[in-house]
Amino acid sequence: MSLTELNRGVVEHCVLALIRDHESYAFDIVRALGDRGLVTSEGTIYPLLARLRRDGLAATTWRESDAGPPRRYYRITEEGRRVLDIFVAEWSGFRDAVDALVAGDGRGG
Amino acid sequence: MDPDALIREYLGRLEAAAVALPAEERAELVGDVRGHIEAALAELERIDGTAVRTVLDRLGAPDEIVAAEAEIDAHVTASPSPRAPDAPFYAGSPSPAGDRSVAVEKIALGMLTVGALVMPVIGPLLGLGFAWSSTRWTTPQKRTAAMVVTVLLVLPVVILTPMVAAGEITAVFSTFGVLVALVPLAGFTAALYLASALYLEVTIVLRRR
Numbered sequence: 290m291s292l293t294e295l296n297r298g299v300v301e302h303c304v305l306a307l308i309r310d311h312e313s314y315a316f317d318i319v320r321a322l323g324d325r326g327l328v329t330s331e332g333t334i335y336p337l338l339a340r341l342r343r344d345g346l347a348a349t350t351w352r353e354s355d356a357g358p359p360r361r362y363y364r365i366t367e368e369g370r371r372v373l374d375i376f377v378a379e380w381s382g383f384r385d386a387v388d389a390l391v392a393g394d395g396r397g398g
Numbered sequence: 399m400d401p402d403a404l405i406r407e408y409l410g411r412l413e414a415a416a417v418a419l420p421a422e423e424r425a426e427l428v429g430d431v432r433g434h435i436e437a438a439l440a441e442l443e444r445i446d447g448t449a450v451r452t453v454l455d456r457l458g459a460p461d462e463i464v465a466a467e468a469e470i471d472a473h474v475t476a477s478p479s480p481r482a483p484d485a486p487f488y489a490g491s492p493s494p495a496g497d498r499s500v501a502v503e504k505i506a507l508g509m510l511t512v513g514a515l516v517m518p519v520i521g522p523l524l525g526l527g528f529a530w531s532s533t534r535w536t537t538p539q540k541r542t543a544a545m546v547v548t549v550l551l552v553l554p555v556v557i558l559t560p561m562v563a564a565g566e567i568t569a570v571f572s573t574f575g576v577l578v579a580l581v582p583l584a585g586f587t588a589a590l591y592l593a594s595a596l597y598l599e600v601t602i603v604l605r606r607r
Contacts, residue, residue, distance in 0.1 A: 297470070315430060316437035323456065330458025335430040336467035339423065357436050 300327055301337050302380075305365060305373040308347060312364040314354070338363065346372055401450040405435055412460035419467060427467055431457065502532045503596055507589045510547075514585025518578075522547045522585035529592055539595045543588040550584030553577070 300322065307318050319334045328334060341347040346369035351359040365373070409432060416424040438453040439445050457463070506528035513521025526547055530540050554577035561570045 294473070297466075314437065316434055319434065330456075330462050330466075331434070332431055332457040332460075332463035333466035335427055335434070335463065336470050338430070339426055339467070340470050354437070354440075357440055358433070360433055360437060361430065 296327075297337065299380075300334075301341060302373060302376040303327060304334070304337065304341060305346060305369050305376075308363050308365045309370065309373060312362055314352075315361045315363060318363060341369070345369075399447050401439075401445050401447055404447060404450045404454065408435075408454050408457075408460065412463065415460045415464040416467070419464065419471075423467065423471075427463070431463065500534065500596070502528055503534055503592075506532060507593055510585040510589035510592070511582075514582040518581045519551060522551065522581070522588065525585060525589070529588075534596055535592060539592065543592050546588045546591060547584045550580050550587065554580050 303322060304318055307313060307321055313321075315335070315338055318338070319328075319331045322328050322334060323331050338347070342349055345366055347363050348366050349361045349363050352362040354360045409428060412431060413424070413428055416427055419427070434457065435450075435453055438456075439450070442449050506525050509525030509528055510522050511525075513525055515521070517524075526540075526544055529535060529543055532540075535543075554574075557577060558570055558573065561573065
């Protein structure tokens with residue numbers, strides 16, 4: 290698995306986490322990820338969002354916004370919630386195991 | 399350079415770079431990026447060339463964006479159901495909780511408690527047997543449970559034998575009643591220990607979420 294694949298796999302779950310509790314405009318999602326340094330190029334989030342839409346993990350509606358034309362508004366679906374729960378269950382264990390190894394703790398978790 | 403011209407030029411490059419994508423995807427991508435630019439500029443007080451350039455720089459090169467879309471499409475084509483992993487990407491701790499049923503554990507605990515009352519000595523031993531085959535309890539936990547049962551089953555024998563040898567029959571009978579209670583106690587104590595071990599493990603896994 291390349292680092293890009295790892296990043297994309299993790300970032301798409303971060304997107305789901307961002308819309309888990311409340312709906313968001315695409316722009317706000319992208320900015321939230323960019324501000325946390327999770328992406329270098331904000332534009333690359335849009336293919337990821339499109340994929341989440343097509344896989345039925347997120348649903349979108351067009352909403353009027355205060356300034357300018359209607360914008361896409363993202364919300365999580367039941368399937369998206371299920372996928373996110375699976376990721377959350379596995380992520381901390383995975384992360385801890387990697388941290389321990391990388392820190393040179395040969396004993397492991 | 400004029401802000402509108404910058405944006406048109408950028409979106410033009412994006413459209414060109416995306417020529418290999420299916421028409422619908424290309425249209426959606428360009429539309430999404432255009433919407434992003436509009437939203438970004440709506441935040442700004444001043445819209446000039448520098449501000450637009452900053453927004454476009456943060457978006458990244460059109461080639462990179464299209465490459466991301468192509469990569470995601472290729473990844474999905476290669477693995478038809480990426481959303482339903484047949485193996486979790488993390489194998490988990492040695493005794494993972496989850497959807498796996500606790501059937502074996504329930505039988506073990508049942509044997510150790512009810513079984514101990516219905517079938518003294520044999521019940522707890524059967525319960526131990528089931529407990530040993532469980533994948534949820536660790537070997538140290540199984541050993542502790544086995545030790546508890548063994549000690550509490552053997553204790554009556556240890557206490558009664560010298561009495562019998564000494565011929566103190568009446569003492570044996572009065573003690574016997576008390577010691578018989580130890581037999582189901584053996585099972586219940588082990589069951590309590592194993593149940594708490596199981597419960598705590600499940601609790602810990604849930605809290606991680």
